[in-house]
Amino acid sequence: MKPDTNPKPPMLRMENVSKTFGGVTALSHVDLDVHEGDVLGIIGPNGSGKTTTVNAITGFIRPSGGRIFFKGKNITGKKPHQIADMGITRTFQIMRPYYSLPAYKNLVIPLFSPRAKRTGGWRGGGNLGDRKTIAIDILEEIGFERDSYIPFKTTSTLPTGYLKRLELARCLALQPEILICDEIFSGLSMSEIASMVPLIERLQDDGITIVMIEHRLRELFQVANRVMVLNFGEKLVEGTPEEVMADERVKEAYFGSEKIEEVMTYA
Amino acid sequence: MEILVYGTINSVSLALMGLGFAMVYGISRVPNFAHGALYIICGFVTWTLLQKIGMPYGLAIVLSLAANGLLGILMYRLVLIRVRGMSISEIISSYAIGLAILEGLRYGGFRGMTYTLPVFMDGMVIIGGVPVDYHRIVMVVIGILLVAALWVFTHFTRLGLALQGMAQDERAALMLGIDSDFMAMLAMGFGAVLAGVAAISILPLGNIVVESGYHVLIMSIAVCIVGGLGSWMGAFFAAFIIGYAQILSVVFLGSHFQMVVALLAIILTLILKPSGLFGQQKELEDRV
């Protein structure tokens, strides 16, 4: 396996993690290492355990077996807010904004958290005196046009693209070390996706380790430097995008009989 | 032996009280806080038909059960259907209706110890050294028959299956052509009839008093929560747990503790396993 060749210990390590829901195995014996600065893609057919992996890492479910380490510390079974406080944040596949609040007030909540107080919010803005102003700055940076008053609109009136960005902004406000994106491209139009990709790349440049769960393979392979494939809760392959694309089992599980190159062009 | 016999009787009467509540919640997700009021009003209607109008007992029972079912249906049709889905409004409005019925009855002069229903059968029998009157045995039989009938109804009849389908997933049921409002209305009617059956089989053992409406409401909620809201089989088993616990507490601690046991059971269940003993699949969405 690859991890041994890397001198630095992994940021996030899953050892033998399993999860069963009353007889149904959602994850079985998954091992995973995420190193600092990685962009790891997790792909797999529907129901293959991708979101369960995220839930297990972020503490929203307790794994039935195995251990999870963050920077060498065991975080298995910790509460979601404790894990978020350590610096692992996530977006939700089904977006969870605070619908009754305006967009910028959505960001006041993560900025109020103990972690944001400690780190000073995204990019260490430092003085957290006026959270509402900082919230609007973050939103502008992530693509909310300040001129058109979009940050001030009630969240329930915003289109999906903005909600996805808002999810991302909520995570970024915490100054995360690992950002887990659960299908942030799904439900977006091509142009919206095209504008999200540079954003992810910029975050990578900022030194945030990113785990992406995605069905949009072309965009994912554009940004990811490692990819893990899950099928029926088991890890099928892990490696660079090229290695994964070349693997026969992946083609079999994920794409059926189609040629992967064709899928890549249509994706 | 005494504990065993009275525990069983107490458990069955709790199950009778709780079944209606469990059924309505299970099918339509409406917590029917007017359950206790429906129970009491059925007792009073039967009493009125029997004593004031002088009907035969059997006819009075059938008529009052029908009236109770109709009342339940009306309650759903006129009030609850408008607040469907807003759980807090459902609780508040059904509770307010129940309160109005109970306090209205109290104002109407139904208080004191003067109202009793006749027992089905006089006389008693000695079971294992404990005297038990026939009526209590009939009540146990009614309870067990009712549970069996409910099981057959929900598993083998078209209507029962439709109700079960709606209980599992209302939207999917809608797509399959099940009219969910109609079904919820029926469920409410059934729930009211079940409350009536409970009233008619339990009330002859004591007096009809308005206070017992609140008592029945609390006990049925206790049974349903311990068994898992919405699972009427769970409610049946939970009735036995609470029933025996109550009798034990009466024997060893004193009669004041009867209610404390039930309330403690609710609180403990909600803290330890909020989905109840038999409501497994809900655990995720309710807690996580």
Place this chain on the structure above:
Amino acid sequence: MSTENRRKERIDRGIKVRSDGLYALMSWREMAYLIAPRFILIAGLLALPLLMPGLYWQRVISIVCIYAIVAISFDFLAHYVGLVCLGGAFFIGVGGYIAGIFNAYFGMPPLLTIPLAAIAGGLFCTLLLLPCLPLRGVYFAIVTLMYPLFMARIIEAFDIFGGTDGILGIDSFSSAFVEQYFVVGILLVFLFGLRRLVNTDMGLIFTAVMDNDQAVRASGINITHYKALAVFIASAMGCLAGACLTHIYMWSGISQFALDFSILPIAATVIGGAGTLAGPVIGCLILVPVSELLRDFGTLRIVFYATILVAFILFRSDGIMAFAKRKYEQIERWTQV
């Protein structure tokens, strides 16, 4: 003209648009527009004890204020934190008993027992409700409905604190005047304090917990901590109201756990306007005197306000406050289509 080619139009009053935000400081007229409703409420409440004829109706004012405190604590918990607590009587009873115990058994004066009851009672209630905080919606509502009954049964079963007789011989306030202005003052402090609180950053966290607790947890915030804080605020208010009630009636007993104290504040909140904080006060100002007028009819008054409650839930679920706000801020007129 038939209604087919007409429609009702609602337009914000010009002064409302101008006075949203900082512009209000620009003219006396605009400031008056903003201040007038608040002034009427404050001045009205302060004047009420002076206007009331006779001791009986002055006492009613105190009761109104006590119910109103419980009602705004319910409103805060239900519509700003998302915890629907049907057990207002639990707070009243706990506060009442604590005040009674400190006064009757330890001889403390009312001005000491009331804040003590608020804090100690708030802690006690929060501690007891702590295990229920992960519960949501119906479940939380049902458990909290059980708590007051539970407490009453425990006091009855163990025969503590005077058992079914209650604690007798508790001091009253030094005069009726002190009593009324004390409760009115506390009501106003709580009302405006809570309104301020829900607009701070911490208030936003409460709203966020109501909207979507999972996202709050994913933001690294301990939701149990904030829920407990909200419950403490609400229960301390309820306990304080209970303590005042004990000193007004010079008695604390099991009937303070009665359903009346749970149902009336809820009814007042629904009628006055849920989620407005001022609405519940208005609801209490209407409901409590009416129920006093109907006292002769015995339990019929419960039927009466249960019916009103259902009617409001069905037909006017936004309450009086939303209606009044609309009338104050908007012009309604019929226009040709």
